[in-house]
Amino acid sequence: MKKIDYAWWVLAGLFLLYMATNGILLNTLPLLYPELTAEFGWNEAEVTRPASLFLLLTALLTPILGALCDRYPARRIMFFGVILIVVPLGFYAHMSTLTHMTLIYLTCSVGLAGCGLVASMLILSRWFEKRRGLAVGIFLMASSLGGALFPLLAKTTLAEQGWREAITLIAIVGGVMMGIGLLLIRNRRPASDPASEEALAPASDEPSKTAPAAGITLKEAIKLPAFYLMMVATAALWFCIVGILQHQSIFLGQDLGVDRGSLPVIFSVFFWSAIVGKVLFGYLGDHFNKVWILLLSIINLMLGLVVLRMVDPSSNLTLFGYAVVYGMGFAGAFSAIQLVLAEFFAGPSYGRILGLFTMVDSLAGAAGIQFLGLRRVADESYLPALNGLIIMLIVVAALVALLRRFQPQPTPVLQTAG
Numbered sequence: 001m002k003k004i005d006y007a008w009w010v011l012a013g014l015f016l017l018y019m020a021t022n023g024i025l026l027n028t029l030p031l032l033y034p035e036l037t038a039e040f041g042w043n044e045a046e047v048t049r050p051a052s053l054f055l056l057l058t059a060l061l062t063p064i065l066g067a068l069c070d071r072y073p074a075r076r077i078m079f080f081g082v083i084l085i086v087v088p089l090g091f092y093a094h095m096s097t098l099t100h101m102t103l104i105y106l107t108c109s110v111g112l113a114g115c116g117l118v119a120s121m122l123i124l125s126r127w128f129e130k131r132r133g134l135a136v137g138i139f140l141m142a143s144s145l146g147g148a149l150f151p152l153l154a155k156t157t158l159a160e161q162g163w164r165e166a167i168t169l170i171a172i173v174g175g176v177m178m179g180i181g182l183l184l185i186r187n188r189r190p191a192s193d194p195a196s197e198e199a200l201a202p203a204s205d206e207p208s209k210t211a212p213a214a215g216i217t218l219k220e221a222i223k224l225p226a227f228y229l230m231m232v233a234t235a236a237l238w239f240c241i242v243g244i245l246q247h248q249s250i251f252l253g254q255d256l257g258v259d260r261g262s263l264p265v266i267f268s269v270f271f272w273s274a275i276v277g278k279v280l281f282g283y284l285g286d287h288f289n290k291v292w293i294l295l296l297s298i299i300n301l302m303l304g305l306v307v308l309r310m311v312d313p314s315s316n317l318t319l320f321g322y323a324v325v326y327g328m329g330f331a332g333a334f335s336a337i338q339l340v341l342a343e344f345f346a347g348p349s350y351g352r353i354l355g356l357f358t359m360v361d362s363l364a365g366a367a368g369i370q371f372l373g374l375r376r377v378a379d380e381s382y383l384p385a386l387n388g389l390i391i392m393l394i395v396v397a398a399l400v401a402l403l404r405r406f407q408p409q410p411t412p413v414l415q416t417a418g
Contacts (some may be wrong), residue, residue: 003118003185005323006186007127007128007135008181009184010123010124010127010128010179010184010185010186010294011124011128011135011138011139012123012184013179013180013181013182013183013184013185014120014123014139014142014181014185015138015139015185016142016177016178016180016181017078017082017120017142017177017178017181017182017185018116018117018120018139018142018143018146018181018304019141019142019143019145019146019177019401020146020173020174020177020178020181021082021085021111021112021113021115021116021143021173021174022116022142022146023142023143023144023145023146023147023149023150023174024089024101024146024150024155024171024174025054025108025112026143026147026242026245027143027144027145027146027147027150027245027267027271028147028150028151028154028170028267029167029245030048030051030053030157030245030246030248030249031046031151031154031249031263031264032158032163032166032167032266033048033246033249033253034249034250034253034254034260034263035158035162035163035260036101036150036163037250037254038161040097040098042098042169042396043373043377044247044250044254044372044373044376044377045370045373045376045377046098046232046373047250047368048247048250048369048370048372048373049098049369050098050101050102050104050105050106051101051105051246051369051399052108052246052366052369052370052373053102053105053106054105054108054109054112054366055109055242055362055363055365055369056109056362056363056366057106057110057113058109058110058112058113058116058362059225059359059360059361059363059366060188060359061109061110061113061114062113062354062355062358062359063117063352063358063359064113064355065077065113065114065118065355066118066351066352066354066355066356066358067351067352067353067355069118069119069122069351070122070349070351070352070398073187074120074122074123074187075119075123075182075185075210075244076113077115077119078114078115078119078182078185079115079182079319080111080115080197080292081110081111081113081114081115081119082110082111082113082115082178082179082182083111083177084107084108084110084111084114085108085111085112085115086136086174086175087107087292088103088104088105088107088108088111089104089108089167089170089171089175090171090175091104092104092167093164093165093167093168093171094164096135107305109360110364114128116257116358117354117358118354118355118358119343120139120353121132121136121338121354122350122351122354123185123186123187123188124136124139125342125346126187126188127188130328131286132286132342133282133285133286134171134282134283134284134286136282136285136335136338136339136342137279137280137282137283137285137335138278138279138282139280140278140331140334140338141274141275141278141279141331142332144271144272144274144275144327145268145271145275145377146271146279147267147268147271147274148267148268148270148271148272148274149406150170150173150174150269151265151268151271152264152265152268153169153170153173154166154169154178154264155261155264155265157388158260158264159260160246172328172416174366178336181392189305210270216344216346216347217346217347217348217349217380218347218349218352218353218356221344221345221349221353222415224346224406225333225406226403226406226407227344227345228398228400228408229402229403230340230341230344230357230403231360232399233335233396233399233400233403234341234357234360234361235360235361235363235364236364236392236393236395236396236399237301237333237337237390237393237396238361238362238364238365238368239365239367239368239371239392240301240389240392240393241301241333241334241365241368242332242364242365242366242368242369243365243368243369243371243372244305244308244326244330244368244370244372244389245330245375246369247369247372247373247382248270248308248375249263249267249307251382252266252313252319254310255381255382256311256313257313259311260305260321262305262319266319266320267323269323269324269327270323270324270326270327271322271327272327273323273324273327273328273331274327274328274330274331275323275331276328276331277297277300277327277328277329277330277331277335278331278332278334278335279334280328280332280392281293281296281297281331281332281335281336282335282339284296285335285336285339289404289407290336290339290340290343291340291400291403291404292404293332293336293339294333294337294340294400295397295400295401296332296336297332297335297336298329298330298331298333298393298396298397298400299329299397300325300326300328300329300332300388301326301330301333301393301398302327302328302329302335302393302394303325303329304322304327304328304329304330305323305326305328305386305389305390305393306390307321307322308326308386309383309386309387317339331413340403341353341354341357341388342376343407343408344407344408347403362366371385371388372385375388383414
């Protein structure tokens with residue numbers, strides 16, 4: 001019987017960790033917003049403000065953590081990140097003021113900056129090469145799987161006992177998953193491991209001193225038009241994506257009157273669709289031009305927002321139609337962005353470049369949350385804001401189509417240095 005390459009165990013560990021961290025912090029906590037507004041009387045802008053600050057601080061810290069991951073073992077940094085997520089989640093059920101909620105989110109933001117996308121993608125890129133698109137697609141669907149399962153896990157507890165008991169259950173299960181994930185993760189393939197098609201990096205945790213790593217440096221990247229096209233496009237995408245993720249529960253539950261028993265199911269369908277989208281778009285990214293796949297995902301997002309504007313709360317077809325279409329578009333954009341960034345910028349500065357993009361995208365996501373919240377308070381409706389997001393996605397589609405002119409030609413296998 002053929003021995004399983006340990007790269008897949010590393011992927012499993014990263015999957016569990018990402019499923020718990022992003023699945024809870026970004027994709028499940030918004031489910032509680034209607035409960036919080038009902039209990040504490042916070043408006044739409046107030047209840048989503050901690051999440052906006054969460055992304056803002058994550059954005060500021062991510063480049064620093066990305067640079068540290070280029071110099072030190074990423075797994076060590078991820079360990080401290082997990083601690084800074086598990087502890088505040090344990091206090092979530094005991095909060096009683098907006099200040100408490102904000103402090104919990106800010107602490108979690110430090111943790112997510114340390115054990116989130118940048119560290120995970122660096123480790124993943126060291127273990128996978130030819131199957132990187134598939135591996136990235138599988139890995140990125142973890143947050144969606146968390147968003148699909150954690151609401152269902154909390155559904156009965158939320159309905160019968162309340163949000164405090166529900167978040168306690170989520171925190172316990174998530175903490176166990178993060179711990180198991182850390183045990184499986186290794187920084188890179190050891191020197192004693194036979195070379196295989198997935199082996200990318202030298203055995204040590206330091207860049208090779210005898211042969212420089214192939215690929216583009218940060219200094220070279222910032223001179224390219226593609227760098228700025230990608231920066232603007234991905235920032236605009238995250239403005240739309242994160243804003244909708246944080247406000248959809250309020251729009252559906254509060255504005256449209258979807259009952260609290262159905263809302264977790266809609267969330268679950270949304271993220272199950274995202275799982276399909278991440279695997280599908282990851283697969284397509286391995287077989288077709290990655291820029292065109294990103295463009296396809298943007299069109300998918302636009303269609304999802306159009307459906308959201310037309311949602312009839314009495315019609316399961318439109319409710320779940322939105323969940324499926326936008327869920328797949330959100331996931332496709334997320335997967336395609338990572339693949340396009342790796343194709344354009346993989347190399348000795350990949351951690352710094354990815355950290356910089358993640359910072360800008362997170363800032364844009366925080367702005368998207370506040371934009372939707374403030375417009376909802378001012379207009380007493382989300383519809384004008386949704387119109388603005390649709391127009392923004394049309395502009396992004398044009399920018400991504402232009403990016404094709406600057407796409408690099410196929411080159412020999414790139415090394416990423418740790």
